[in-house]
Amino acid sequence: MTEASWHSQRFPPEGASAAEGIRNQLGRPELDLLTILVRESAQNSWDARIGDTTVDYHLDLRIVSPAHAPSWRELLTRRVPAHENLPLRKSLSGSAIRILTVSDRGTTGLGGPTRADNAVVENHDFVSFIRNIGEPRDTELGGGTYGFGKGIFYLLSGPGTVLVHTRCRVAGGYETRLMGCALWKSYAEGEGLSGHRFTGRHWWGAPSPDGVVEPLVGIEAEETAERLGLRQFGDDETGTTVVVIDPDLGERTTEEAGSYLADTIAWNLWPKMLTDSIDHPPMRFSVQCNGITVPVPNPRETSPLDMFVAAHETMRSENGRSLECRKPKAKLGNLGFEKRFLPPFDETPAGAASGIGTTVHHVCLMRTAELVVTYHEGPKPAAEYVSYAGVFRADTALDSTFAASEPPTHDAWHWQSLDGWDKTFVKTTFTRIREAVEELIEVDGRVRASSSEIALGAASRAFSDLVAGSWGNGGASDYRIAFKPAPPPKEPVAAQHTGDLYAPAADNGPVAETVPTGSSADPAAHARPGGRKARVEYLDTPYYEVRAGHLVLIQAFCISAPGAHRCVADLAVTLAGSSSRETDPPRGADEPQFFGWEGPDGALHREMTQVLEGDGQVWRVLVRPAPDTMTEITVVTERAEVLP
Numbered sequence: 001m002t003e004a005s006w007h008s009q010r011f012p013p014e015g016a017s018a019a020e021g022i023r024n025q026l027g028r029p030e031l032d033l034l035t036i037l038v039r040e041s042a043q044n045s046w047d048a049r050i051g052d053t054t055v056d057y058h059l060d061l062r063i064v065s066p067a068h069a070p071s072w073r074e075l076l077t078r079r080v081p082a083h084e085n086l087p088l089r090k091s092l093s094g095s096a097i098r099i100l101t102v103s104d105r106g107t108t109g110l111g112g113p114t115r116a117d118n119a120v121v122e123n124h125d126f127v128s129f130i131r132n133i134g135e136p137r138d139t140e141l142g143g144g145t146y147g148f149g150k151g152i153f154y155l156l157s158g159p160g161t162v163l164v165h166t167r168c169r170v171a172g173g174y175e176t177r178l179m180g181c182a183l184w185k186s187y188a189e190g191e192g193l194s195g196h197r198f199t200g201r202h203w204w205g206a207p208s209p210d211g212v213v214e215p216l217v218g219i220e221a222e223e224t225a226e227r228l229g230l231r232q233f234g235d236d237e238t239g240t241t242v243v244v245i246d247p248d249l250g251e252r253t254t255e256e257a258g259s260y261l262a263d264t265i266a267w268n269l270w271p272k273m274l275t276d277s278i279d280h281p282p283m284r285f286s287v288q289c290n291g292i293t294v295p296v297p298n299p300r301e302t303s304p305l306d307m308f309v310a311a312h313e314t315m316r317s318e319n320g321r322s323l324e325c326r327k328p329k330a331k332l333g334n335l336g337f338e339k340r341f342l343p344p345f346d347e348t349p350a351g352a353a354s355g356i357g358t359t360v361h362h363v364c365l366m367r368t369a370e371l372v373v374t375y376h377e378g379p380k381p382a383a384e385y386v387s388y389a390g391v392f393r394a395d396t397a398l399d400s401t402f403a404a405s406e407p408p409t410h411d412a413w414h415w416q417s418l419d420g421w422d423k424t425f426v427k428t429t430f431t432r433i434r435e436a437v438e439e440l441i442e443v444d445g446r447v448r449a450s451s452s453e454i455a456l457g458a459a460s461r462a463f464s465d466l467v468a469g470s471w472g473n474g475g476a477s478d479y480r481i482a483f484k485p486a487p488p489p490k491e492p493v494a495a496q497h498t499g500d501l502y503a504p505a506a507d508n509g510p511v512a513e514t515v516p517t518g519s520s521a522d523p524a525a526h527a528r529p530g531g532r533k534a535r536v537e538y539l540d541t542p543y544y545e546v547r548a549g550h551l552v553l554i555q556a557f558c559i560s561a562p563g564a565h566r567c568v569a570d571l572a573v574t575l576a577g578s579s580s581r582e583t584d585p586p587r588g589a590d591e592p593q594f595f596g597w598e599g600p601d602g603a604l605h606r607e608m609t610q611v612l613e614g615d616g617q618v619w620r621v622l623v624r625p626a627p628d629t630m631t632e633i634t635v636v637t638e639r640a641e642v643l644p
Contacts, residue, residue: 002206002207002216002220003078004075004078004180004204004205004206004216004224005078005079005204005207006078006079006080006081006086006180006182006202006203006204006213007079007202007203007204007205007207007211007212007213008081008085008086008198008201008202009198009199009200009201009202009203010196010197010198010199011186011196011197011198011199016199017133017199018186018199018200019160019183019184019185019186019199019200019201020185020186020200022133022151022183022201023151023154023155023160023183025133025151025408029407029408029409029411030411031353031409031411032250032353033152033155033156033248033250034156034249034250034257034260034261034264035264035268035350035353035354036152036409037100037102037152037153037156037244038059038261038264038265038268038269039268039269039371039372039409039410039411040150040152040409040410041057041102041152041153041242042057042265042268042269042272042283042371043369043371043410044104044129044150045057045104045107045240045283046272046282046283046369046371047369048104048107048108048109048125048240049106049107049108049282050106050107050108050238053106054106054280054281054282054283054284055104055105055106055107055272055282055283055284056104056105056106056239056283056284056286057102057103057104057265057269057283057284057285057286058101058102058103058104058105058285058286058287058288059100059101059102059261059265059286059287059288060100060101060103060287060288061098061099061100061247061254061257061258061261061287061288061289061290062098062099062101062288062289062290062291063096063097063098063099063254063290064096064097064098064099064229065229067229068227068228068229069096069097071227071228071229072092072097072228073092073093073097075224075227075228076088076092076180076204077089077092081202084187085184085185085187085198085200086159086160086161086182086184086202087158087159087184088159088161088182088245090159091158091159091161091245091246092245097245097246098246098247098254099243099244099245099246099247100156100243100244100247101230101231101241101242101243101244102153102241102242102244103231103239103240103241103242104239104240104241105237105238105239106239107238107239107240108125108168108169108238109125109166109167109168109169109238109239109240110125110126110129110130110164110166110168110177110240111123111125111126111168111169111170111175112124112125112126112127112168113126113127114126114127114130114177114214114215115127115131115212116131116132125168126166126168126177126215129150129164130164130179130181130203130215133151151183151408153242153244154181154182154183156244156247156248157244157245157246157247157248158245158246158247158248159182159184159245159246160182160183160184161180161181161182161202161245161246162180162181162182162242162243162244162245163178163179163180163181163204163228163230163242163243163245164177164178164179164180164181164215164240164241164242164243165177165178165221165225165230165240165241165242165243166178166239166240166241167233167237167238167239167240168238169238174233174236174238175217175218176217176218176221176222176225176233177215177216177217177221178205178215178216178217178221178224178225179203179204179205179213179214179215179216180202180203180204180205181201181202181203181204182201182202182203182204183200183201183202184200184202185200186198186199186200187200206220230243254289254290255289255290257289258287258288258289258290258292258294259289259294260349260350261287261294262287262294262295262296262297263297263348263349263350263351264350264353265285265287265296266296266297266298266299266302266305266350267305267350267351267353267354267372268354268371268372269283269285269371269372270299270305270308270309270372271312271366271370271371271372272285272370272371273285273296273298273299274299274300274309274312303342303345303546304342304345304356304360304387304389307338307340307342307360307387307388307389308338308364308389308391310338310389311336311337311338311364311389311390311391312336312364312391313336314336314337314338314391315334315335315336315391315392315393316334316336317336319336320334320335320336321334321335321336321337321436322334322335323335323392323429323432323433323436324432325424325425325428325429325432328421328424330395330397330398330425331395331397331398332394332395332398332425332428332429332432333392333393333394333395333398333429334392334393334395335363335390335391335392335432335433335436336390336391337388337389337390337436337440338388338389338390339386339387339388339440339441340386340387340388340551341385341386341387341544341551341624341625342359342360342385342386342387342551343385343544343545343546343551344358344359345358345359346358354372354374354375355374355375355377356375359380359387360387360388360389361377361378361379361380361381361387361388361441362375362376362377362378362389362390363375363376363378363389363390363391363392363433363437364376364389364390364391364392365392365394365413366391366392366393366394367393367394367399367402367403368393368394368396368399370393371410373406373410373411373412373413374411374412374413376392376430376433378390378433378434378437379437379438379441381441382441382442385544385551386441388437388440388441390433390436390437392429392433394429398425401418401422401425401426402426404417404418404422405417405418405422405426413426413429413430414426415427415430535559535560535561536557536558536559536635536637537557537558537559537560538555538556538557538635539556539557539558539618540556542554542555542633547595547596547604547622550595550624551624552595552622552623552624553622553623553624553625553631553633554598554620554621554622554623555620555621555623555633555635556618556619556620557618557619557620557621557635558616558617558618558619559612559613559614559615559616559637560614560616561614562613562614562615563613563614563639563640564611564612564613564614564639564640565611565612565613565614565637565638565639565640566609566610566611566637566638566639566640567597567609567610567611567612567635567636567637568608568609568635568636568637569594569597569608569621569623569633569634569635569636570633570634570635570636571591571592571593571594571623571631571632571633571634572592572631572632572634573591573592573626573630573631573632590626591626592623592624592625592626592631592632592633593623593624593626594608594621594622594623594624595622595623595624596622597610597619597620597621597622598619598620598621598622599619600617600618600619604622611640621633621635
């Protein structure tokens with residue numbers, strides 16, 4: 001068996017790239033290292049996928065087990081450079097060896113020749129990842145561009161060292177390869193003409209007669225990987241595992257880092273989790289931390305990512321909006337929006353790293369590969385509980401144009417870096433997105449869903465203008481009476497917004513008496529024994545809360561008359577600034593949706609009709625209001641049984 005060891009690259013007489021220059025090619029990214037690692041490694045995995053096969057992407061943050069730690073120290077310290085030239089020995093000599101493995105399956109693995117001077121051009125994945133820097137991509141419409149992103153593996157590693165374990169197809173079958181790579185700092189040994197300078201690049205593997213280190217291959221690679229405790233490949237399985245030695249987690253604990261990685265996957269790779277037409281996701285993601293599985297959030301069930309999922313589906317449907325450049329005439333891409341009521345939510349570290357704090361007013365930008373580039377911030381709606389999410393995907397014909405505008409970390413589109421029409425296309429894209437957002441939210445502060453437009457001033461930023469007023473108990477909703485209400489002493493007064501709360505109407509009039517809609521009988525016909533009529537009393541003021549991931553408007557009420565009553569929530573949109581109902585809403589317009597009845601015990605009842613006892617207990621009706629409208633809520637009651 002070959003005795004694997006380290007080899008340090010000398011500067012050739014004609015010169016070469018120093019390690020510092022390669023490490024600096026990522027620039028000074030705004031994103032943290034773990035986020036860049038997830039984004040860049042997932043792009044590499046996606047570009048290496050095999051046909052329509054689902055790619056399995058796995059992150060494993062752990063401490064090397066005591067059974068395998070001696071092999072790490074024995075195998076990876078042979079001929080390792082001095083500490084000042086490569087601090088690997090320090091990372092391996094501690095009481096615990098921490099590693100982060102990034103693996104994919106359902107991918108091609110790193111195939112092709114193992115030496116960079118070979119003229120093979122069809123498949124040179126191994127040398128592109130292990131040896132060369134800055135090669136152009138060879139994957140059509142791939143996520144990556146010039147491959148600088150692989151430098152993140154070295155930046156994240158404390159000693160700048162990784163192990164690469166891969167299995168690929170070769171002539172006659174499959175081949176497993178194992179090799180170590182390090183990128184640290186250039187240095188010199190000796191002085192003057194008798195000394196030698198080294199680039200700061202190092203490789204670990206099988207030495208060859210000409211001094212070039214080759215990867216361990218075949219049985220030797222598999223047995224060595226087993227000694228190190230690395231996951232083995234199946235008989236017909238291909239893919240790659242990159243092991244980052246002593247990863248820099250910043251100020252996070254191992255558990256915090258594991259949770260952050262799972263959330264970061266959701267924020268940056270959610271389009272790859274969505275099932276396609278053949279009912280399987282393009283990629284499957286999993287995270288483990290010290291042997292414990294960390295669940296990756298489901299974007300369809302996680303707010304506010306579910307809004308971007310909905311916008312993505314709109315973008316891909318016939319309702320998607322095509323953005324165009326007029327001069328020169330060209331299609332820029334497709335845009336979809338989702339607009340909802342959504343209260344401010346708790347900021348998460350992964351969301352904040354993506355540029356989203358406690359509210360959503362962003363457009364997710366992506367190229368043809370549908371990997372998140374960035375969340376482009378747009379103007380905030382005038383009503384603070386209204387949020388919108390957009391998704392823009394660049395047109396396939398302009399994919400290379402948008403790719404050229406990206407920095408090495410692929411997290412922005414910089415039109416300033418382009419020339420000619422390419423610059424025009426990218427710059428115009430941002431103009432068209434801004435125009436579409438302004439049309440969506442009407443930044444002049446007006447409500448769009450009725451013929452009456454009411455300006456949304458500072459006092460109405462929490463929807464006080466979007467919910468009709470009342471003279472009954474419950475000043476932020478309009479409670480219509482089917483028959484003869486007790487007349488209010490004054491005109492209706494809309495609720496006024498004070499801080500984050502709703503103040504009741506200025507003068508709460510008498511409680512409305514509610515009788516069956518459409519009844520031709522006198523209201524007294526529905527009176528209970530003793531002459532009491534069925535009375536709905538609206539308690540306090542309506543308020544917003546989240547139920548099952550949805551923002552709902554809640555109105556508490558009770559029925560004061562004894563006996564059983566059948567209750568139905570009658571919902572409608574009213575015209576802003578008037579008491580008229582919208583009886584013929586525009587085609588496709590949003591309407592208020594009944595959500596449920598919440599009982600005194602907190603149980604939620606989803607049936608449209610609910611039988612309640614008139615015992616004075618407090619019930620609540622929950623409604624999903626329509627954006628940019630005033631919602632009218634009426635609790636209509638009728639006697640459920642005739643008492644003797």
